[in-house]
Structure formats: structure tokens, C-alpha cells
Amino acid sequence: MQNAPCPLCQPADGLNEIWRNAQLRVIDVPDAGFPGYTRVIWNQHVTEMTDLDAPQRQHLMDAVWLVETVMRNELAPLKVNLAQFGNQVPHLHWHVIPRWPLDTHFPDAVWAPPRERSPEQQLAWQGFHEQQEGLLSAYHAALRTALDTL
């Protein structure tokens, strides 16, 4: 893995970029099954939060809190899930995931197997999913405005 090029150092995610500055970028995770799923990626190749110095760590977390704030304002999820794993790609990135009671995995983690749902529940989620997708451009615009204050 260490010899392979890091996919977050040589990103193919340019089209999904919502905002960036010199330290970090914020991307939309497309086709994620969770409309509004957002990732905050530290630009430099660093593995752990405690590899950053305190001001860098603060800057990265301030971006994560801004994403959470705007996500709550614009998408009104029942719960926000935050995760920093990096087992597969050891380059610092945060998952910020809006969760709803109807979604494919609730109340389990999105990394767990999907739960059993009735055809009615699947249909209800599909409708809700489409409705949420309709909110994404306003969400991304509000994200850019908020992140410009970083």
C-alpha cells in the first residue's frame, strides 16, 4: 500500500470539490446513498490527527464543525455521523454523514450491512432520497459561504 500512489494525494475527485483552501478541501461524496454525504480532506499526506500541530488540528475540526452546522441547517438529518478511519487510505479525511430513520442502515453504522426493510420502507426512502437530492445545490452553496469564513 505504501508503494501505491495515494488516491487522496492524486485525487480524481476534482469534479466533486465543493470548496478548498491551502490546507484542506471539502468534497461531495456522489452516489453515496446518503444525499449530502460530505468529506473533509487534509491536503497534505498525514496519517493521524495527532500528526498535525494544534493550530492545524483546530483548523481541520473547525471545517468539520462548519460542515456539520450547515448540514443540520440545510438538510435537517436526525443525526450526523462523524468518522476518521483511514485504514484503507491512511491520508487524513473526515466523513460527515447525514442520517435518517428511513435510510438503508439506520440505526447501524453505514459500514455495517444494510438492514432488512419492507418494500414500503424502501419506497419511502427512495422518495425521501430524491427530495433530499433536490436540496444539495443549496446545501453546497451554503457550505461555500460558511467555509469562506474559515
Next chain:
Amino acid sequence: MQNAPCPLCQPADGLNEIWRNAQLRVIDVPDAGFPGYTRVIWNQHVTEMTDLDAPQRQHLMDAVWLVETVMRNELAPLKVNLAQFGNQVPHLHWHVIPRWPLDTHFPDAVWAPPRERSPEQQLAWQGFHEQQEGLLSAYHAALRTALDTL
């Protein structure tokens, strides 16, 4: 769920508590399959990080970074996993999980199904697991010393 008593407000985890102050507590997650798995729990019943004010958020994250630092020093995991979900128990708590190449789920999330492993790999993990459990009292002592600086 809102009518049931919150298990993090009325905790049965007293025996596993490593450290606490007025704002938060740090507990060992026993029998977790990941020796050193640690949870940082905000004492007050709050749902999201952005429900805290900035100094509270900073205090909670400073505790998480201290746990990560001591975990890396004492247990030397290949990777630290951080997560704040709260879908099942919407009371703010952080999972801080040490990960190793031999563990039951690596490189997947610990919430994913366990991966296939050969009998040799299982035996190697079992031996490593026991060795790591031998480090836990030193890890917890170092955690208490570090958290006393909070």
C-alpha cells in the same frame, strides 16, 4: 427511544471508568475484541458536537487527542479510528479504536462484518491480542496522567 432512559445518562459502566472530570469521562470498552478500545463520553445529555459551545467542543476534542496520543505511545496501533455516531444512543460519545493489520476487521471498519481469516491468522491475532491486553494497565495509568493535565 426518547422515552427510554438514556444508558449514558444512567451508566452501568462505572467499573470501566478510567478518568472523569465535571464535563466528561473516559472509559475502557471491555471485551471489545480490540484491546485498548476507549470511549470518551460527554457527561451532559447532548446529541451533536455542534450542540456544544466552542470551549466545550474544544475541551472534548482535547480529551480525544490526549487519548489518541497516549494510545499511540503505549499501544502503537497501525491506525487509530475515531467515530462519533450516536444513532442508537444519541448522547455525545467518541469511539477511539486502535487498529492492527491482524485484527478481525482490518482494513474495514469495526462495524463491518469480520473478514475471512486463515486459522494461522486467527491464531496470530489471538496471541497478539493477549500480548496487547498485558499493556492495558500501563496504558490506563498513562491516560490518567495525561488527562490530569486537561
